[in-house]
């Protein structure tokens with residue numbers, strides 16, 4: 001598999017390593033920032049040709065698959081351009097940050113006949129897979145929490161962070177998206193949400209929320225709660241608890257507790273930061289296998305759009321109960 005990477009910042013070396021582990025070969029890379037590109041080439045030991053403009057890369061490379069690792073506001077336009085250039089696309093989360101981009105992306109995915117995948121890699125963690133299997137088809141209740149620390153230095157590390165226009169939100173669309181996605185994957189897509197978002201510790205520094213809480217409800221009476229903050233003082237293990245199938249199950253990135261019995265599920269050190277989880281290698285290998293064997297890839301555009309819709313509904317809610325889809 002010949003791969004290109006667009007966006008050579010913090011997450012790009014994780015993709016480079018995952019591409020190689022999956023038997024892929026990096027044939028082109030792109031970044032508008034020469035220093036970022038130089039750092040990436042050294043950290044990832046990569047000498048593939050560098051393009052400062054992604055459209056130039058798309059028109060001249062023979063890559064089969066394009067990995068998009070750029071800031072959130074660029075995902076939609078880059079996915080569309082890469083699919084239209086006839087490449088398979090693996091995009092970092094979130095799929096996009098605006099509701100109106102979802103149908104455009106799904107249409108382009110269908111028209112192109114190429115695969116679109118999104119990096120929701122925590123679905124590959126052994127603890128989360130086991131929690132989903134144990135909880136059965138329609139768990140009756142659940143809770144998810146993300147308590148991490150992101151301070152001023154983090155937000156100043158990239159001009160796109162902390163702004164509605166470019167990040168599309170705060171703790172929910174960036175850090176907590178993975179954990180909310182796990183609950184949607186296990187519980188199904190709820191009908192409504194009542195949510196509130198606040199800026200508790202970085203007021204004046206960032207526009208977006210650093211803390212959020214939500215109650216998601218289903219028409220059949222089931223529900224789940226969610227809490228997320230980046231005012232946590234430290235990065236604590238994210239956690240989901242699910243009540244279903246007669247069990248109470250709690251999964252963290254490396255443990256699974258079922259009805260009080262604790263099991264360790266992770267082995268070794270992840271290839272990126274510990275808080276990112278270690279699913280990138282598994283996800284990229286699965287995506288490439290789906291391309292090679294012409295089978296569906298589970299986390300496609302429609303699947304990745306679910307958590308974006310849920311988060312955009314949280315932002316719309318402002319304490320009122322609102323439907324998850326904008327149309328009602």
Ligand SMILES: NC(=O)c1ccc[n+]([C@@H]2O[C@H](COP(=O)([O-])OP(=O)(O)OC[C@H]3O[C@@H](n4cnc5c(N)ncnc54)[C@H](O)[C@@H]3O)[C@@H](O)[C@H]2O)c1
Pocket residue numbers: 006007008009010011012030031032033036037052053054069070071072074092093094119120121157158174276277
């Ligand atoms: N799946 C995960 O667990 C995980 C973890 C970290 C980051 N991410 C996601 O990865 C993406 C990138 O995050 P990051 O932390 O690496 O950000 P970053 O700011 O470190 O890197 C982004 C890079 O994109 C480059 N860029 C900006 N505009 C560009 C353009 N027009 N063309 C080409 N390059 C451009 C920047 O110069 C920068 O090098 C985000 O979507 C983020 O949410 C996902």
